[in-house]
Amino acid sequence: MNDVEHDLRELFDLKASSVGGVAPRLPEQVRKRSRRRELGTVLVSGLTVLALVVGSVAVLRAVDAGRGPEPTPADDPWVGYELFERTAVVQGFTITSPSDWYMVDQWSWARPIAADVPRNVRITPVLMLSNTDRGLTTSPCFDAAFAVGSEEAIMTIAADDAYVWKHQGQADALPQAATRFDSGAREGTGACGTGTYVPFATEDLPYVAHFLFGDDVSEEDRTTLIRAFETMSAQATIDPSPIGTRRDHPSGAYVIAGGENAAGPWTLELRPQTEHGYIANVQLELSTVEGPGVVAGGPFTVRDGRPIEQGGGDPVFGAVVKAADAVELRLEEGTPPIPAQVVPLPPSMPFDFDLFFASNDADVQATAVALDDDGVPMASSTPVTNEPSHTFLDEVDHLNPNEFWAPAVKMEGEHVVMPVTFPDGATAEVVYPAELALETLNVYPDSYANLEESSGTCGWPVHASRSDPRDNWSRGDAPLDRYERKDGRVVELWRGQPWTRPHNILITRIGPWNIVVLCRSRSMTAETTLWAEHLDASGSTEGLLVMEDSPPLDAHPGDTGATIRFSGRDVVVDLEISPDDCRGGGATDLGAGDGVVEWCAEGDVHVYANAFDARQYDFLERLTSGLDIRNYRPVA
Amino acid sequence: MAEGMRVGVEDRPAGSGLEQSDAADGGLDELYARHIGAGVRLAFLLTGDRSHAEDLAQEAFVRCVGRFRHLRKPDAFEAYFRRAIVNLHTSGLRRRRLEREWLSREGAASVRRVSSQPDVGAREDLWRALGTLPARQRAALVLRYYEDLSERETAEVLGCSVAAVKSLVARGGEALRERIRGEEA
Numbered sequence: 031m032n033d034v035e036h037d038l039r040e041l042f043d044l045k046a047s048s049v050g051g052v053a054p055r056l057p058e059q060v061r062k063r064s065r066r067r068e069l070g071t072v073l074v075s076g077l078t079v080l081a082l083v084v085g086s087v088a089v090l091r092a093v094d095a096g097r098g099p100e101p102t103p104a105d106d107p108w109v110g111y112e113l114f115e116r117t118a119v120v121q122g123f124t125i126t127s128p129s130d131w132y133m134v135d136q137w138s139w140a141r142p143i144a145a146d147v148p149r150n151v152r153i154t155p156v157l158m159l160s161n162t163d164r165g166l167t168t169s170p171c172f173d174a175a176f177a178v179g180s181e182e183a184i185m186t187i188a189a190d191d192a193y194v195w196k197h198q199g200q201a202d203a204l205p206q207a208a209t210r211f212d213s214g215a216r217e218g219t220g221a222c223g224t225g226t227y228v229p230f231a232t233e234d235l236p237y238v239a240h241f242l243f244g245d246d247v248s249e250e251d252r253t254t255l256i257r258a259f260e261t262m263s264a265q266a267t268i269d270p271s272p273i274g275t276r277r278d279h280p281s282g283a284y285v286i287a288g289g290e291n292a293a294g295p296w297t298l299e300l301r302p303q304t305e306h307g308y309i310a311n312v313q314l315e316l317s318t319v320e321g322p323g324v325v326a327g328g329p330f331t332v333r334d335g336r337p338i339e340q341g342g343g344d345p346v347f348g349a350v351v352k353a354a355d356a357v358e359l360r361l362e363e364g365t366p367p368i369p370a371q372v373v374p375l376p377p378s379m380p381f382d383f384d385l386f387f388a389s390n391d392a393d394v395q396a397t398a399v400a401l402d403d404d405g406v407p408m409a410s411s412t413p414v415t416n417e418p419s420h421t422f423l424d425e426v427d428h429l430n431p432n433e434f435w436a437p438a439v440k441m442e443g444e445h446v447v448m449p450v451t452f453p454d455g456a457t458a459e460v461v462y463p464a465e466l467a468l469e470t471l472n473v474y475p476d477s478y479a480n481l482e483e484s485s486g487t488c489g490w491p492v493h494a495s496r497s498d499p500r501d502n503w504s505r506g507d508a509p510l511d512r513y514e515r516k517d518g519r520v521v522e523l524w525r526g527q528p529w530t531r532p533h534n535i536l537i538t539r540i541g542p543w544n545i546v547v548l549c550r551s552r553s554m555t556a557e558t559t560l561w562a563e564h565l566d567a568s569g570s571t572e573g574l575l576v577m578e579d580s581p582p583l584d585a586h587p588g589d590t591g592a593t594i595r596f597s598g599r600d601v602v603v604d605l606e607i608s609p610d611d612c613r614g615g616g617a618t619d620l621g622a623g624d625g626v627v628e629w630c631a632e633g634d635v636h637v638y639a640n641a642f643d644a645r646q647y648d649f650l651e652r653l654t655s656g657l658d659i660r661n662y663r664p665v666a
Numbered sequence: 667m668a669e670g671m672r673v674g675v676e677d678r679p680a681g682s683g684l685e686q687s688d689a690a691d692g693g694l695d696e697l698y699a700r701h702i703g704a705g706v707r708l709a710f711l712l713t714g715d716r717s718h719a720e721d722l723a724q725e726a727f728v729r730c731v732g733r734f735r736h737l738r739k740p741d742a743f744e745a746y747f748r749r750a751i752v753n754l755h756t757s758g759l760r761r762r763r764l765e766r767e768w769l770s771r772e773g774a775a776s777v778r779r780v781s782s783q784p785d786v787g788a789r790e791d792l793w794r795a796l797g798t799l800p801a802r803q804r805a806a807l808v809l810r811y812y813e814d815l816s817e818r819e820t821a822e823v824l825g826c827s828v829a830a831v832k833s834l835v836a837r838g839g840e841a842l843r844e845r846i847r848g849e850e851a
Contacts, residue, residue, distance in 0.1 A: 034843055035811060035839065038796075038811045038839075039811045041793060042711055042808065046812065049719070052702055052703040052706045052720070054702060055698075056694060060724045060728060064698075064731040624729075624749055624754070
């Protein structure tokens with residue numbers, strides 16, 4: 031031991047002893063804060079340890095990532111994947127291109143837009159094929175700022191409504207039917223801006239192919255695009271898919287694959303859907319030329335413990351975790367498996383899974399199995415249905431215990447914007463870089479209610495869950511007691527799980543939500559009844575809950591406590607309206623080394639994030655630099 | 667550290683201390699009583715100020731309670747508590763809140779009290795020199811020579827490598843020597 035070490039040891043012992051006795055009594059303020067944090071964490075942990083979902087409500091974050099005058103730089107998602115030649119029927123056109131080119135079926139999106147354009151200049155994009163991902167909501171025919179990148183090659187096939195208008199009443203006015211690029215091409219400016227135009231016709235309608243080539247585009251890409259055009263064929267009479275409204279079809283759809291089964295040609299498309307006016311939910315849709323629109327499809331995602339999800343019959347298609355090395359269809363015993371084609375998602379859709387499809391000519395029961403690097407089925411590789419029918423999810427009252435829910439989001443450049451309503455009714459927008467993917471966490475409201483002259487039978491944190499709390503909060507086949515409110519709603523008291531001790535669970539169901547209050551009583555006492563009768567809530571526009579009350583219950587005592595919680599398996603992020611914590615600049619802890627970060631954002635929104643696993647500390651650091659609250663509007 | 671965080675006899679929960687508490691909070695009282703003394707002492711060695719140390723230890727306690735319950739590892743509380751104290755201390759940003767609260771409560775008097783400590787000899791020189799070290803160097807020395815943590819355990823608390831701990835301790839020790847020599851000169 032050296033001199034300084036020796037001196038330090040002595041000094042430390044001396045100084046430590048100089049501190050003297052420390053009152054072992056828990057100060058009331060510390061008790062209060064501890065209880066609140068403890069209960070809050072119990073509420074969190076009860077769900078997070080049970081929740082195994084990476085992201086079940088797949089919220090589309092970047093449909094228009096490629097939108098704008100320049101393409102979005104992105105790593106080639108096809109590195110490491112097997113390319114294939116993709117032949118698909120898109121709105122009556124059969125077109126072949128390499129699988130790593132991006133083909134977007136634009137018809138349902140473009141038609142409503144075109145309808146607003148004067149007929150003498152109207153042109154309606156049908157599909158766009160490009161060597162870069164331009165997203166689903168742009169076209170050189172609609173976007174005046176559209177500019178081709180130096181290495182890009184882009185073709186748009188569009189219905190030439192203006193041609194029809196100009197030549198109405200003229201017999202044999204259709205342009206030539208030949209689709210040779212060299213013979214029909216003319217440079218110029220038209221409805222899709224400058225570029226190369228090739229007019230052509232099917233038997234009954236005029237079309238135009240519009241080409242854009244960047245100055246440095248490779249000869250190979252140029253040739254590939256022209257070949258795709260020249261080998262394209264069209265049905266004699268094109269019967270495009272029905273047109274909805276802009277709200278129905280806020281974007282185009284990626285054409286993933288095509289093929290043919292007993293019913294004829296089929297096309298597999300990836301199409302986002304909308305929710306609350308925002309783009310949300312990726313859908314895989316299988317359509318046939320002869321069939322009435324979509325014949326099979328649904329929202330596909332994968333979860334921990336379920337690395338693959340399948341649909342369809344022939345073909346079988348679905349989603350698989352990126353960790354899978356391959357996918358194969360397994361039929362009955364003794365039949366060799368059918369290898370499936372794995373397709374990475376386009377860069378504008380940064381979901382953490384791949385797609386797959388495989389022909390199943392016999393249309394027999396087939397199980398898609400995800401294989402690891404050694405060709406061994408991945409753990410829990412249990413597929414769901416392969417019913418050759420619609421698999422769209424109907425509206426369900428409750429999520430499964432392992433499913434997450436989050437409000438819909440929209441993209442602003444590289445950032446995700448999630449509008450939220452706090453349980454006290456305040457509103458705000460949560461803004462964060464797409465890489466944080468907060469929308470893949472389980473989002474729910476928490477609040478703190480207070481009952482006048484309470485004896486403390488029920489805890490004051492009020493939790494809400496979209497999953498049935500009987501799945502993971504309570505036990506037993508029947509409630510301990512129940513109470514019918516004056517409005518007829520039944521509130522039940524269930525025996526709590528061991529982790530809720532000493533509390534039991536008071537459950538009030540409102541829409542898809544279950545409001546949970548922890549109560550110590552084993553029956554509906556006078557106090558429990560007051561909670562059951564006077565705690566209420568209504569839905570917000572985003573699908574969250576606004577807690578409501580009537581005396582003697584106060585759902586929002588003071589101005590602190592209304593919380594939106596983002597809960598994952600290893601991390602929890604609380605956004606709590608808390609002037610208490612934010613007074614004078616508020617608590618600020620941006621160091622993730624202890625698993626906790628906190629700071630105050632706009633509107634006295636106290637951000638408190640807790641990682642339960644050191645591997646998530648990096649997430650906390652990115653959270654501190656990326657998460658923002660804006661447009662905060664408190665309750666009037 | 668096999669013997670656990672240093673616990674003084676005065677820190678053990680008094681029998682009467684829990685009687686008036688809510689039964690559900692009994693565990694909380696006991697936990698607090700068992701650990702707060704050692705926490706305050708550790709915090710004092712890190713901060714050099716008693717009031718600040720209490721605030722820091724209490725803040726760390728509040729933070730650890732939730733995690734402790736979540737992790738359901740009662741034995742781990744001590745380690746988490748220690749780590750929370752050190753991390754709260756080593757982050758200057760984190761200290762702001764405590765300092766603000768402390769200063770608003772204590773006023774300028776507390777600052778004077780710290781700065782007007784009489785020099786009572788070499789030990790105080792060392793103590794004063796210790797106060798000039800960067801937070802992580804000081805924490806490394808306290809953890810190694812007061813808490814008697816191994817280099818590996820210290821690295822875990824500080825969230826760094828063993829090599830970094832060696833470096834922090836070496837540089838901290840060297841800086842103390844330099845400063846003491848400078849004061850003696």
